[in-house]
Amino acid sequence: MxxxxxxxxxxxxxxxxxxxxxxxxxxxxxxxxxxxxxxxxxxxxxxxxxxxxxxxxxxxxxxxxxxxxGRPAHLITELRLQLTGAQRTLATGAAEAAAEGFASVLAQAEAHGLVGEQADALLGLGESGIDTGDLAAARLYFERAEEALARVAAPLPARVPAIRGRAVSHYLGGELRYAVYLLESTLDELNRGGLHDPDALLLLYASVIGPYMDMGAHARAAQAAELALALAPQVGDPALVARMHRSVARTLLAEGRIAEADASLGKAAELYRQLQLRTELANCHWMRGYVYAQNGELKRAEAELREALAMLSAKRAALYSSQVAVELADVLHRRGKSDEAAELLHEVLSDFSAERGALHSAAAHRLLGIIAEDARDPEAAEEHYVRALSLLERAGAAGDLADLCRLLGDLLRRTGRVEAALDAYRTGLGHRTAPGTTTLGPAPAQPPL
CATH class of the missing domain: 1.10.260.40 (lambda repressor-like DNA-binding domains)
Incomplete structure (x- = not known):
């Protein structure tokens, strides 16, 4: 009450x-x-x-x-019904339509002072913003959600989706180090404080893999992937079960059985959250594909990366899927499928810019440069390398910068521009890091699995 x-x-x-x-x-x-x-x-x-x-x-x-x-009868239940509807819409990839649903709930919740429903609606608007690429708006929504939860003294596990949303919006905007700080500090606080909430931990571990990889912290990325997979909930088809619970809730509500309707809606909301977690788990398959690729097991790597792409809807999470697409293109190239790889990379570049998906665009240009070199087109290769270098310098991706400077230096040396090659090598040395490490602090505490 x-x-x-x-x-x-x-x-x-x-x-x-x-x-x-x-x-x-x-x-x-x-x-x-x-x-x-x-x-x-x-x-x-x-x-x-x-x-x-x-x-x-x-x-x-x-x-x-x-x-x-002063709240109309059954208002909270109706708002929860609208929230699960918007979450379902978002899970199908219709982010703009979902945002309209979340915005409607937010307006009603604010009018009646319902802080919990406000926070859920703000989280939904943030997730919608990430899916559409409006990262600045998404970040503001996540910050507002965190502030709303803080006002009602919500425990840390309840605030994790908002913190994770902030971190992802910073990461996709090219602020890798701050994104890792947010995720690692929250993981550390959860594990050291004995707050071993599986859903919260899974969400954080799955989300930190991408920033780790882009910063060259491969060992930490691999460990995060294994921890996430160990925590992963086992569900059948959560979308079907969630739909069933929403239908049941409507029936119960019509019969005046409010408490039972609320319980059914709670189950539906949890399943939609698991759907979002399942999307996050695509990062874990991507990580496994990366490990297989590093070990030369290219066929297994391709299978894992294709699985990762399949877990990301064609309409949903474009910023995430581009990262997997670039990794898959690398494996395809190494398997002799360069034309298919180049086609995949050009699709990635058609969707992103320096302000949106900079790291993924840089990775695509880097690989296109390698493909151009193999095709004996040094001018095209140099153009791609220079574009990638500019994008990575803005993002501060040290590990990738060092590797790219080496590639550019080798190309310049082979084309007779020795001084320019030396400059590229010197730049690369300034960004060099040991394999599997970064200048980050100690790794966060681990859960007792």
Whole structure:
């Protein structure tokens, strides 16, 4: 039960409802109360008991909750139903339509002071922003969600989706180091504090893999992938089960069985969250594909990377899928399928720019440069390398910068430009890091698996 409004507000509400219905104070009061009591209550000079409010609600033809709080009957349940609907829409890839649903819930929740529903709607708007590539807006929504949860003293596991959303928006915007800081510090706080919430940990471990890889911290990325897969929930087809729970909730709501409807909606919401986690687990398959590729097991690498792409809807998570697509293109190239690899890379570049997906664009240009070199087209190769270098310098991806400078230096040396080649090598040395490490601090504490 939500906390009721103050006596003055309730008194005004009772008076307005009574006048709207053309009732006298005596008609509202009898038989349990006196007109004088109703007059005192309407003036806000007495705090009505639950029994008095129930009597008045019956006489005025409204629900107890609406009279006590000003919220329409079943509002919270209706908002939860709308939230699960928007989450379902987002899971199918229709991010813009989902955002409209989340925005509608947010407006109603703000109007009635429902902080929990506000936070859920803001999280949904943030996820929608990530899917559409509007990273600045997404970051603001996640920050607002975290602030809303902090106002009601929500525990850390409950705040993890908002923190993770902030980190992902920074990461996709090219701010790798800050993204890793947010994710690692939260993991450390959870594990050291004994808050071993599987969903929260899985979300964080799966999300930190990409930034680790782009910073050259391969050992940490591999460890995060294994921990995420160990935590992964085992579900059948969560979309079908969630749809069933929403249908059941509607039936229960129509029958006035509010508590049961809320429970069914809670199950549906959890399944939609698991759907989003399943999308995150594509990163783990990508990581396995990367490991296989490093070990020369290219056929197995291709299978894992194709599985990762299959887990990402064609319409959903384009910024994520581009990263997997570039890795798959590398494997295809190494397997002698350079034309297919180049086609995949050009698809990636058609969707992204320096401001949106910079790291993935750089990786695509780097690989296109290698393919151009193999095709004996040094001019095209140099153009791709220079574009990639510019993108990586902005993002501060040290590990990739060192490798790219080596590639560019080798190309310049082979074409007779020795001084330019030396400059490229010197630049690369300035960004060199030991394999599997970065200048990050100690790794976060691990869960007791």
């Amino acid at each position: 939500s906390e009721r409004d103050d006596p003055v507000t309730i008194g005004r509400r009772v008076q307005q409802l009574r006048i709207d219905r053309g009732l006298t104070q005596r008609q509202v009061a009898e038989p349990a109360y006196t007109p004088a009591y109703i007059s005192t209550l309407e003036a806000g000079r007495v705090r009505p008991s639950d029994g008095a409010l129930r009597h008045l609600a019956e006489r005025l033809g409204v629900g107890f909750e609406e009279l006590a709080t």
